[in-house]
Amino acid sequence: MWTMNNSLQEYLPCQCLSSPPAALHTPLCPAMARRSSLYIRIVEGKNLPAKDITGSSDPYCIVKINDETIIRTATVWKTLSPFWGEEYKVHLPPNFHTLSFYVMDEDALSRDDVIGKVCLTRSILAEHPKGYNGWMNLIEIDPDEEVQGEIHLKIEIVSTEASQKVRCAVFEARDLARKDRNGASDPFVRVQYNGKVHESSVVKKSCYPRWNEAFEFDLDESFIEKLTIEVWDWDLVSRNDFLGKVVINLNGLQTDLQLEGWFRLSPGKSKANVDEGNLGSLQLHVRLRDETVLPSNYYQPLVQLLCQELKKSHQEKSGHLIALIDETTSAECRQEIATNLIKLFLGQGMAKEFLDVLFRLELDKTNEPNTLFRSNSLASKSMESFLKVAGTQYLHIVVGPTINRIFEEKKYVELDPSKVEIKEAGCSGLHRIQTESEIILQSAQFLQSYLTDLLIAIAKSVKLCPATIRATFRQLFKRVGERFPENKHTNVKFIAVTSFLCLRFFSPAIMSPKLFHLREKHADARTSRTLLLLAKAIQNVGNMDAPASRAKESWMAPLQPTIQQGVSQLKEFIEKLIDIEEKEELDLQKALNLQTLTVKEGQLMIYRTKCKGYLLASSFKKLFVSLTADALSFAKTPYSKKSSFIPLSRIRALEKVEEKSFGNSNVMQIIYTDETDNLEALYLQCKCVNELNQWLSALRKVCVNNNDMLCSYHPGVFKGEKWSCCHQKEKGVAGCDKTRHEVTLQDWNDLLDPDLEAQLIFRHLFGMRESLKEKHLELTKQNVDNPPLSTDPERKNSITQLFEILQDLEATQNSFLADSPSISDSEKKCLLAL
Structure with a gap:
């Protein structure tokens, strides 16, 4: 097949949507994992415009990653210069593309007003390895830029005896923007080439339309390169709304003649932001981190060395390696390395000993x-x-x-x-x-x-x-x-x-x-x-x-x-x-x-699907839900006997539900297998988007090692003998959207991830290796004040051993990255530079 561009390559793994529902996710490489995380601090806003008749506003922020709402800050009432000071860490797939901050004005009696937004792309964040930190002007919302979703296309050049034709097959789209009051859109496709236009049929009330239509154009003799596919929301009274477009360069088809895959929809031509600077500004601190995490055995030498040094240090007066880390860690990253070391030693059962060594080092000074x-x-x-x-x-x-x-x-x-x-x-x-x-x-x-x-x-x-x-x-x-x-x-x-x-x-x-x-x-x-x-x-x-x-x-x-x-x-x-x-x-x-086996608990509205009958919103019941390391259980109250439970090993997907399905935007679904291995769904209604994402995160973390997780799901519900999202009439048909198992919010009570903590500590020590060498030589020369540092060969050997381990880990990571076929050259350069 023709060599794919970055847009198509990014989404090609999602072609497993046409596979059976139980299709597995394919990891990047069987021996390693790429993990991306975003540290987000929403500090404050200033000079916001007044949206209320009182001459003030009630601002809050919504954070979207790839057009999906992940975070909502608290509302700060009656101010044009709100202070939030809220911090979040989000784990997400490496191929995310945009991070958007929307500043909203909360209204009790009408829909909340949009004040403005700030948008950061992945490439912008990658240019600031230490994080983007500063004030950014809010810009006006341009409807033609508010696009999202992907479209499945097949483009080919068909040769006949008389001429050559360009054929564009439009199969389906997913996760389109919601433009109508009913929480959906009425999408159709417009295909343009060489001044000619074809339009598809309109699919009513769906953000996951299926067209399965093909359009042909005579190939221009001068070979015009651009084929444009636009998606629109049809409206009976007002003008149609733009939902996004894809521009295909036909030049690459001259050799392979065919191109098929999922393409991300791009915005249209944006107008000049005349209000830029007049809508106020937002102070943000955002840092993107991509880590290549190796299998556990590669980190064992580093972990063992740190633990051995800690044991020696705990028994003796001070620890040389720990002292070196203490002396050379800068104030800028001290909190981060402290958290990584604490989590690492907690996993090794040595947190008390680690803190004891630091106490003695501090007391000596x-x-x-x-x-x-x-x-x-x-x-x-x-x-x-x-x-x-x-x-x-x-x-x-x-x-x-x-x-x-x-x-x-x-x-x-x-x-x-x-x-x-x-x-x-x-x-x-x-x-x-x-x-x-x-x-x-x-x-x-x-x-x-x-x-x-x-x-x-x-x-x-x-x-x-x-x-x-x-x-x-x-x-x-x-x-x-x-x-x-x-x-x-x-x-x-x-x-x-x-x-x-x-x-x-x-x-x-x-x-x-x-x-x-x-x-x-x-x-x-x-x-x-x-x-x-x-x-x-x-x-x-x-x-x-x-x-x-x-x-x-x-x-x-x-x-x-x-x-x-x-x-x-x-x-x-x-x-x-x-x-x-x-x-x-x-x-x-x-x-x-035994007590902390409970990961999360609380009162939620629950609906459990049945094999027969229709789905009714009134069927929701308030139950007390408890999530442990083994199962999700339900009871009438926190103190009553559990009425039912779902073993975590049976869970296959954990995803959000479209707002129009229940008339509420804070519903999630748990797809699981029953005793006979049939797929069933359970719906949980949360109070707000933050509670929704907290439950999703907690469930995804405890199910991270489940086998047979789905790579597709239905964001709607099966109601009225069809799926509300894609209108398919078979209940067991494969889902119309991709699952998002990787997206989770980090919390203090998260399960420990020893490999990731070891990777972060390695990266920190490798980055400060020159400072470690200089400080080691400085301490070694202090024969009078600290003779053991210059005379004990084991201590000298531990430093040498540390540098050898760091070099081995760096070489191993470079080797993995160089041999990985799934990472683009630009991504390899970025990861190697970290």
Whole structure:
């Protein structure tokens, strides 16, 4: 066949849609995997236009990847300069092409208004390996650019005795843009060549039309190269809407005479963006990362070396390799490498030992106890990551109830006299103005109540805290006590624990509950101020009511009695928290492992298909759904007996459902096999797009190793004796759209991926190998201060061994990439350059 262009090559694997429903995905290479991920931080917007009659807007952002909505931020009410500060990491297929940010204005009574958009292509992101970071102007939405989907075509040159003809067969299209109110379109195809035009029939109410029509044109003697295929949405009253086009260069057909495949639809001619710069701007930080992950055995030498060094370091005074990594890791990537190392050592059961080595390295460099763990060192960043990875569920149990109470009560709370707003009090007809002192007194009572609730929750949470966290704090407490044994430093070992638990874990979650998944939406201004004051109070407790904290914000004095009581409560809590023996640690860890088998749970609306009868929206039932590592189960309430379950091994696809199928855009489907191996579908209705994508992500992750996953599915439902998406009349016919198993949202409680973490650590160490060499030579010369570094041949050998392992891994990756037939030359260059 004719050598395919990039557009066709990208989509050719999807031709398995014509295969039986159980067709398998074909990996890029049986021995390796390519994994792409996007780090996205939506920071803030500014100078947005007013969309409401009040002269303001209620903005939020929607993020689309390949035209599919993946993320929706919280709405920031009544502002033209919203701050979101939301971070996401998305795993996705390497062949994604566009990332779009739409800024919307939320309306309660009508459809939300589109303010503008920012679009980043894959090629733009690839040009910024350290990430794109900055302000981008919003541009106006051009309907001719809002295209999506693909079309299946076959182009051939047919020779007859009299002449040559160009034949264009138009089979079907998928995932077309929805232009009509019913959530679909009425698409038809217009084929143009040499001034002549042919049009297909119109397929009503479908974004997955099937035409199976062919059109012929006489081949021009001068051989005009361009054949244009356009897809349009037919409208009876208004003008037809453009859905996208494909332009075929016929020059390549002179040799092979035939071309067939799926082609991505391209936009039409875009008009000049006259409003660019007038619609405001969006501050973003986006980083694309492509990784070639090798089989596990290739990373074993690196993992074994790091673990061996860690074991030596844990038994001795310090670790040379860990010390080198600590000294040479820049502030720019410290958080990332800290998270990778924590996850790697968690998978090896050595996270506590790793943190202990970092604690000792930090303590050796600290002479003033008041500055201990106050910097953003590798030790501090690693401990932060450890608490998030291992303690998110614990955080939700402890902090969640108080946060929810604050959101529900919406009390006005202010202690700072310079910020107090005088307001009216009393019932209608008896209004009077509250004095400043009355407001502060009332605010102090509210805050005391919230702080007391939180401290009680912390005090009762000893047994709820994961055993690995308790053991790590025990080790930290011990090391700090050994470093500062004087009586005047008695509080230092307590503050070392609270500096992480209160200042870097509880307090940030209280200030920004949305970012820690404690709430679905950001707090309004009043609630946000209450949360900030509570976070300050818990910080003061964590600082053991240090005089410096009191002097800094003297207006916090009304809370002083509660803070002082909290200090003694927190000390007692820490003493109980670290009172854990090795045997108890192991027993608690086993119990913890049993508890954390629940990956996700919650109330959802469920519909289960039956072999007979029609699909009715009213058939949805509210059930409590629980996802474990083995099965998806259903019950009436969280405490009632499970009514049914689906083993994860039987799941074949997890995908979204078209909005028009149920009149709701937040429905997903689970396609699974029953006891007789027949395919059945289960539909889950979620509250919002974020909940939908969270459930999809969780299910896709636990089913990642399932066999016989489908590569096609129906995004509609079988209703009225046909599929609502493609109008096919056989229930068991192959799906009309490709599945998207690769797209998932990363979360702190994700299952560990040791190979990926090892790859990321390798890439980091390889990139800083020169700095490692220089620092190693510098430390080796310090004979007086640290003789073992220059005299111990094993330590020298470990450094040499590390560099050899890094070189071997680099050579192996280059070899895999060079031999892979499925990667284009440009992609190889990009991957090799990383």
